[in-house]
Amino acid sequence: MLEAINLSKTYNGHTAVDELNLSISGGEIYCLLGANGAGKTTTINLFLNLTQPSAGLARIDGLSVAQYSLETKKKLTYIPENLSLYPNLSGIENLQFFSGLSGVQLTDDQAGELLVEAGLQGDAVGKRVSGYSKGMRQKVGIALAIARNSSVLLLDEPTSGLDPSASNDFAGLLGDMKSRGAAILMTTHDLFRAKETGTRIGIMSNGRLVEELNAADVSHSDLERVYLHHMRA
Amino acid sequence: MTHHIFSFEWRHLKSSGLFRITLLLLPLLIGYSLYLGNERVKQQEDTIISLRAAEASFYEEKRQELVAIEQGEKEVKRWFQDPANPLVLSRFQGAGKHVFLKPKPLAALSGGQLDILPNYGRVTLTTTEPLRDNALENPFMQMVGIFDFAFVLVWLIPLFVIVLGYNMLSAERELGTWALLRSQPVSINRILAYKMLFRLLILCGLVILSLLLWSLLFGISLLHADGLALIGVILLYIGFWFALCALFNLFMTSSAVNAVGLAGFWVLFLLLIPSLISMLATSLHPVPSRALWITEQRSIEQAVDQENDALFDEWITDHPEEFVNENAPDFYEVWFRLLLVNEAVENRLAEAEQKFKEPGERQTELVSRLRPLSPPMWVQSWLERRAGTDAQRLRTLDHEMKAFQQEWYDFFVPRFRRLEFLTSDEYDLIPDPGL
Helix, strand or coil: CEEEEEEEEEEECEEEEEEEEEEEEECEEEEEECCCCHCCCCCCCHHCCCCCEEEEEEEEEEEEECHHHHHHHHHEECCCCCCCCCCEEHHHHHHHHHHHHCCCCCCCHHHHHHHHHHHCCCCCCCCCCHHCCCCHHHHHHHHHHHHHHCEEEEEEECCCCCCHHEEEEEEEEHHHHCCCCCCCEECCHHHHHHHHCCEEEEEEEECCCEEEEEEEHHCCHHHHHHHHHHHHH | CHHHHHHHHHHHHHHHHHHHHHHHHHHHHHHHHHHHHHHHHHHHHHHHHHHHHHHHHHHHHHHHHHHHHHHHCCCCCCCCCCCCCCCCCCCHCCCCCECCCCCCCCCHHHHHHCCCCCEEEEEEECEEECCCCCCCCCCCHHCCCCCCCHHHHHHHHHHHHHHHHHHCCHHHHHCCCHHHHHCCCCHHHHHHHHEEEEEEHHHHHHHHHHHHHHHHHHHCCCCCCCHHHHHHHHHHHHHHHHHHHHHHHCCCCCCCHHHHHHHHHHHHHHHHHHHHHHHHHHCCCCCCCCCHHHHHHHHHHHHHHHHHHHHHHHHHHHHHHHHHCCCHHHHHHHHHHHHHHHHHHHHHHHHHHHHHHHHHHHHHHHHHHHHHCCHHHHHHHHHHHHHCCCCCHHHHHHHHHHHHHHHHHHHHHHHHHHCCCCHHHHHHHHCCCCC
């Protein structure tokens, strides 16, 4: 479970995140929409403890991120917009390395199976990552989440730059992770994908969460209207 | 965790072309330098053996000849062929002994100043002559210097360290893996420290292992205090360059900036600082011109030569018992005077030499005081000292030759002055400098 309680972050007088209150339960995909600079990535960074909150609390499964940084990181998998892996290692080796850092040791077969489960082609798993597309690298990230049995997924614009087919595949993988009980926070600019994938949708503007919707309760056009309304406000 | 990070760092290194080149080239360079060093030491040892054998053979032949003369089997035809004559045994063709600076156990690792300063010389009654195996050496080779382990360690190994360390952390940022690493449940500092430590261990291991294996192959013993200290110095030196790489990486600069900056430090420590120290030493303590010294030598020789009669008269007056007046052979007075002149010249030269030597000694002192400014200079100097090829030790050859010449003089000259010729039994008393 992910929680933000009056979470704020101020950089040099500029408020990037302003009293954010958020709660994402297991089995839920929360899509955070907003223009560039709205505070989406800062929110992710606060949950990763890559930056310290100016006020408030970020919690993962009840543990304060700032206080229990390494413990909370054990529970999550982070997939940045452009997941970079070691290009001279294969998909299997990359997965083994990063899962090993959280104490999950995988054999070649286990790692290969996880990568296939995450949607990679069987013949690609042993190849060097330097030949992987962005979508393939994102799948390694998902395989890492499966391997670590992460209860939390933090995704920072993971579908940006993916072609529609790859984006659709990725959405399917998120659905799988959701059904495994993971709490997923995904920032995105893609209203369509947010509506299709998300359970709940939040809209951020100038660091504040200005709107929160149930994805099932809004149509694509309503979502677009609400979003543009907040962006122009 | 350590094993996990080490094993993946090994996979990274294995797939790196630069590392594969290092893995191949570094042991070969170390091996080649040790091979050349070992050959150089063997040559020195062979020279010692052959010259000692030639000396022994010369004196044994003379002894046999003298035994034959003593038994009436042979006659002395000319005075300068008489094997009982102290002059024949101490000054003439083939007479004299060699003084050696024996190679130390680590001599194969550093040629040091051997290309400039000799390590053995011949002593006779009137000369101390430093000798070189390569007297007619190609001047180009002298300019290039000796390719030895010290060169590989001091000059080349830092380049390998830079190649393996310049982008230890910057590559993570440039690849973009930094972000993923920071989200892992292990401290990023710990991950990066292990990655750096592994590279350090690999490089140190490669150098030490190569050194040990090649040494074993060439029969160079490192199982002594100096050998163990050498391993410590190698670790410290590689550690120094590695720390420099780590510092560059910690300042969050790009790999390109790191590479250029580290190459700049290599130039600074290996070329600029030594050149500046040398310039400082020569300008603060300039050594008088060699031509001046030669002119001084000649004027001393001429002055003493003009005092020949006075010197002789003074000696006869002071030591009448040391001069044979009656029935002396023709050569006696000529050589008596010559030895007196030679002794006077040597004494006055020693006084005059001091003013030419002093600036050089001050230069050496200043350089050794400033040496810690450049760790490569310090390591080079340390290795030369332990190998016994440093200028300070090689310059002791002159003192050792002079000391032995005094012993030689004290044995032969009083006998000559009293015209006491040696018997074959007294050959065993002829001084020997030993090893």
